[in-house]
Amino acid sequence: MKATLPLKLRDVCVRRRGKTLIGPIDLSLDAGDLTIVLGPNGAGKTTLMRAMHGLQRLSSGSINYAVPTVAARDAQAFVSQHPIMMRRSLRDNLIYPLKLRGTSRDEATVMAEDWAARIELTHALSQAAPNLSGGEKQKVALARALITKPELVFLDEPCANLDGHATRDIETMLLAERDVGRTLVMSTHDLGQARRLATRVIFMLKGRVHETGTADSFFSTPKTAEAVAFLKGDIV
Ligand SMILES: Nc1ncnc2c1ncn2[C@@H]1O[C@H](COP(=O)(O)OP(=O)(O)OP(=O)(O)O)[C@@H](O)[C@H]1O
Numbered sequence: 100m101k102a103t104l105p106l107k108l109r110d111v112c113v114r115r116r117g118k119t120l121i122g123p124i125d126l127s128l129d130a131g132d133l134t135i136v137l138g139p140n141g142a143g144k145t146t147l148m149r150a151m152h153g154l155q156r157l158s159s160g161s162i163n164y165a166v167p168t169v170a171a172r173d174a175q176a177f178v179s180q181h182p183i184m185m186r187r188s189l190r191d192n193l194i195y196p197l198k199l200r201g202t203s204r205d206e207a208t209v210m211a212e213d214w215a216a217r218i219e220l221t222h223a224l225s226q227a228a229p230n231l232s233g234g235e236k237q238k239v240a241l242a243r244a245l246i247t248k249p250e251l252v253f254l255d256e257p258c259a260n261l262d263g264h265a266t267r268d269i270e271t272m273l274l275a276e277r278d279v280g281r282t283l284v285m286s287t288h289d290l291g292q293a294r295r296l297a298t299r300v301i302f303m304l305k306g307r308v309h310e311t312g313t314a315d316s317f318f319s320t321p322k323t324a325e326a327v328a329f330l331k332g333d334i335v
Pocket residue numbers: 115120138139140141142143144145146147288
């Protein structure tokens with residue numbers, strides 16, 4: 100399959116009822132990074148990621164992948180902070196995205212069992228997925244996103260509602276994906292998590308991309324007073 104990245108945003112704006120939610124934004128996203136979208140509440144992180152994934156209609160500007168949009172969407176996954184489980188077993192939840200892509204039932208079952216083992220939920224394969232705990236559901240949501248080996252995964256505050264233990268499990272999965280070169284774009288306002296995971300940072304403020312660069316340079320030498328204030332905890 101042809102690579103869908105880089106992704107290029109030009110003059111992207113999303114407006115609703117006369118209010119600008121994000122934009123104008125110009126941005127380029129390359130393959131192989133774990134990019135953390137950082138910023139205070141309401142900065143536009145979710146809107147930006149939804150726009151990049153095609154869930155949010157643009158008011159103006161354009162978003163282009165290296166391949167036609169339909170093919171690009173097929174190579175992507177989106178994990179939200181409120182994982183929605185189908186009212187079926189954990190096994191069927193993991194099989195579903197593979198089935199949509201034409202994988203045989205037998206092959207999909209093997210892959211589902213392999214992923215259930217990786218997220219330490221083999222014992223729950225036959226359980227109804229909606230009855231799992233919040234942390235377990237989020238691990239399933241992540242496994243369900245990764246099982247198709249997407250080129251690009253968006254994660255919107257995936258640990259927002261999780262305790263320390265579940266957060267660590269999710270971070271371990273994300274680091275493993277980062278280390279095999281999967282391209283990940285994740286929003287958070289948890290600075291500790293951003294420092295642990297990011298290779299690049301997009302810092303958003305009031306709907307605009309305020310600063311972007313490698314994680315090392317952003318955390319060690321932020322360029323703007325606002326980024327310095329955010330890192331000190333003065334903008335929340
Ligand atoms: N559908 C919508 N209609 C109107 N306003 C919206 C809509 N979606 C989001 N907003 C507003 O757009 C702004 C950006 O919201 P967004 O959720 O993208 O920010 P965020 O950085 O992800 O915030 P948080 O960290 O709180 O999740 C906020 O002011 C929000 O209230």
